[in-house]
Amino acid sequence: MMRAFLSLVKRDVALATQVGGGGGMAVFFFLVAVSLLPLGIGPNLNLLAKIAPGLLWVALLLSSLLTLDRLFQADFEDGTLDALSMGALPLELMVSAKIMAHWLTTGLPLVVAAPFLGLLLNLGSAHFLPLVGAMLLGTPALSLLGAIGAALTVSVRRGGLLASLLVIPFYLPVLIFGVAAAGSDVAMPGVSQQAMLLLGAVTLVSLVLGPVAAAAALRANLRS
Amino acid sequence: MSELSFTQRFHAYANPTRFMTLSGKLVVPLGIVTAVLIGAGLYFALLNSPVDYQQGETVRIMYVHVPSAWLGMFAYMVMASASLIALVFRHPLADVCAKSAAPLGAAFTFLALATGSLWGRPMWGTWWVWDARLTSMLILLFLYFGYIALWATIEEPVRAARAAAVLALVGSINVPIVHYSVVWWNTLHQPASVFRVDGPEIAGSMLIPLMLMAVGFTFFFVTMLLVRMRVEILRRRVRALRLATAEV
Numbered sequence: 193m194m195r196a197f198l199s200l201v202k203r204d205v206a207l208a209t210q211v212g213g214g215g216g217m218a219v220f221f222f223l224v225a226v227s228l229l230p231l232g233i234g235p236n237l238n239l240l241a242k243i244a245p246g247l248l249w250v251a252l253l254l255s256s257l258l259t260l261d262r263l264f265q266a267d268f269e270d271g272t273l274d275a276l277s278m279g280a281l282p283l284e285l286m287v288s289a290k291i292m293a294h295w296l297t298t299g300l301p302l303v304v305a306a307p308f309l310g311l312l313l314n315l316g317s318a319h320f321l322p323l324v325g326a327m328l329l330g331t332p333a334l335s336l337l338g339a340i341g342a343a344l345t346v347s348v349r350r351g352g353l354l355a356s357l358l359v360i361p362f363y364l365p366v367l368i369f370g371v372a373a374a375g376s377d378v379a380m381p382g383v384s385q386q387a388m389l390l391l392g393a394v395t396l397v398s399l400v401l402g403p404v405a406a407a408a409a410l411r412a413n414l415r416s
Numbered sequence: 417m418s419e420l421s422f423t424q425r426f427h428a429y430a431n432p433t434r435f436m437t438l439s440g441k442l443v444v445p446l447g448i449v450t451a452v453l454i455g456a457g458l459y460f461a462l463l464n465s466p467v468d469y470q471q472g473e474t475v476r477i478m479y480v481h482v483p484s485a486w487l488g489m490f491a492y493m494v495m496a497s498a499s500l501i502a503l504v505f506r507h508p509l510a511d512v513c514a515k516s517a518a519p520l521g522a523a524f525t526f527l528a529l530a531t532g533s534l535w536g537r538p539m540w541g542t543w544w545v546w547d548a549r550l551t552s553m554l555i556l557l558f559l560y561f562g563y564i565a566l567w568a569t570i571e572e573p574v575r576a577a578r579a580a581a582v583l584a585l586v587g588s589i590n591v592p593i594v595h596y597s598v599v600w601w602n603t604l605h606q607p608a609s610v611f612r613v614d615g616p617e618i619a620g621s622m623l624i625p626l627m628l629m630a631v632g633f634t635f636f637f638v639t640m641l642l643v644r645m646r647v648e649i650l651r652r653r654v655r656a657l658r659l660a661t662a663e664v
Contacts, residue, residue: 344579358562361555405586412578
């Protein structure tokens with residue numbers, strides 16, 4: 193079963209990197225979104241430094257939302273999802289493999305890009321390490337919870353926007369704790385350690401909740 | 417029907433026709449009880465209850481705001497329980513119940529937020545504040561909207577029912593968060609005064625109209641739920657008939 197899991201992860205990573213568009217476009221959107229913000233807010237560096245962790249997290253969230261329909265839609269349309277659901281892996285593990293591939297090709301590049309984009313927003317030097325740490329801890333939760341929305345709308349033809357809307361209420365704890373864990377002095381001064389632990393807790397819960405709920409949603413969509 | 421056990425009746429009313437017969441008989445009496453309760457509640461709330469020593473007459477918004485918030489959460493619990501029954505027991509009317517409850521819950525939640533804003537402006541000086549209670553109620557509203565949107569987007573009823581059931585269950589974690597938000601966080605919204613471990617700490621002359629309004633709103637919810645369920649069953653019959661004629 194471990195071999196089946198790993199080969200599915202490898203397949204999805206290969207598809208995402210070779211077919212292209214997934215991780216690269218998400219990072220590009222991250223860059224564009226972060227560039228739009230100072231143009232809208234004004235170039236006041238002090239202000240930007242204060243709100244940079246929050247802005248980076250929001251832009252990360254939006255970039256992550258855009259990649260959700262890549263998770264299941266293509267495989268659903270050509271029947272691969274049906275074949276995989278009848279295969280060696282239980283549906284929950286199959287979903288977990290796809291989520292892991294999604295995180296490796298989308299979440300991880302976004303986290304790598306984040307400190308460089310922090311430079312654009314005059315992020316304080318003390319915040320870089322906590323921010324990257326919080327994002328490393330939080331982006332798996334984004335992929336896990338996003339899979340729920342992607343699975344619920346897999347049978348809908350233009351379901352990307354709906355998936356994003358469904359998933360945003362579940363993203364909010366990740367956002368709130370992620371910004372606090374990045375050491376944002378404006379949001380919640382002095383609680384970054386507790387917030388990091390709570391962020392870890394949210395990720396652990398989503399590690400169970402995400403694949404189980406996504407598998408249940410896929411079952412509903414595959415069967416009928 | 418009275419000689420059947422509870423489980424047997426539970427399964428008996430899975431038959432839509434039997435449900436339609438029973439609900440048809442119940443709607444008007446329930447509606448009358450609703451009108452009486454809300455009428456009495458409004459009389460006590462608006463005319464026969466004390467003013468608050470700090471807030472004056474504006475405290476009377478509480479008699480609409482608090483029951484609306486309670487019903488918003490109650491409706492979500494009805495929706496989540498019906499979704500659980502639909503997924504686990506495959507009860508045919510459970511997903512109809514969940515689908516029908518959602519717009520009612522969304523309306524109550526929106527009403528709670530709106531009346532809360534109207535109350536907050538004179539009392540706190542602001543229309544809105546991003547504290548834990550208001551934010552989690554707003555998330556509840558988003559969950560309702562997402563649930564309704566999912567039903568509207570997936571065309572096939574059985575598939576839509578199961579997907580919506582999963583969504584309702586995953587989102588049900590928000591309901592205890594809403595209730596305990598004033599306990600866990602230091603919020604501007606006042607802490608719980610009625611549903612507490614030590615019992616209600618609100619004055620009796622205010623508790624009675626509050627409870628009358630709450631029970632009246634609950635009966636309103638049940639009445640409208642039955643009406644919406646009947647409409648949904650009729651809608652599905654129309655759809656089945658249309659599909660049958662299309663095949664011919």
